[in-house]
Amino acid sequence: MSYAANAYAKVSQTALTPREAEAAVLIKAAARLQTIQDNWDAHHTTLNDALGFNRKVWTILSSAATEPDAPLPEEMKTAMARLGAFVFTRTLDAMVEPSADKLTALIRINRELANGLRGNP
Template sequence: MSHAAQAYARTSQTTASPREIEAQALLKAARQLQEIQNNWKGPDRNMHKALMFNRRLWSIFLTAAESNENPHSLEVRQNIANIGVFVMKQTIEMQMDPDPAKLKSLIEINCNIAAGLSGRG
């Protein structure tokens, strides 16, 4: 990558809105999970890394939803928490009984929420 491209990438990251940063993180997690699903060879290091990244991301969302400083309505925060709990359960299920089909819901959730955050939903 050229120096100009690197500078642009740094600038675009620092000027992105929090919603866009969240959307980008969700899409990154979805891409990682999709890669595992598309190239399934059984549970491996890459699967565990992708699941861990997604779980950490959703842990952040869950923590934010529980925060009293969160500006969203209680209903929105509860919806985020409910989705987060579902994501955590699906992740545990995938780790205990790996099956690439179980990644579908995690991928779809991340893509749909990212689209909503980006105003494309």
């Protein structure tokens, strides 16, 4: 098998569906926040970077989910808009007054949504 064919075979085995990619990014954001929460004294200096990453993830997710042509029912679009607003508010709160406890909701939301995207409600 040629190098190009090997490369294609490898990529085709690891390519993710859009839902799987969204779930993976949510899990990555949750893991970063969890690491900081679990080791607050050692890692809270990286909090703003992790919160910024999470905010970017949610900006993309909530924007895509609430687009007029998004293939979601209206009630799902509304729920994503509300959830996104909560995430943004909690993120800002955690940046202004940092606390390990403020990360719990963000971590849970990311994990629960990732599970739903993977078909594991």
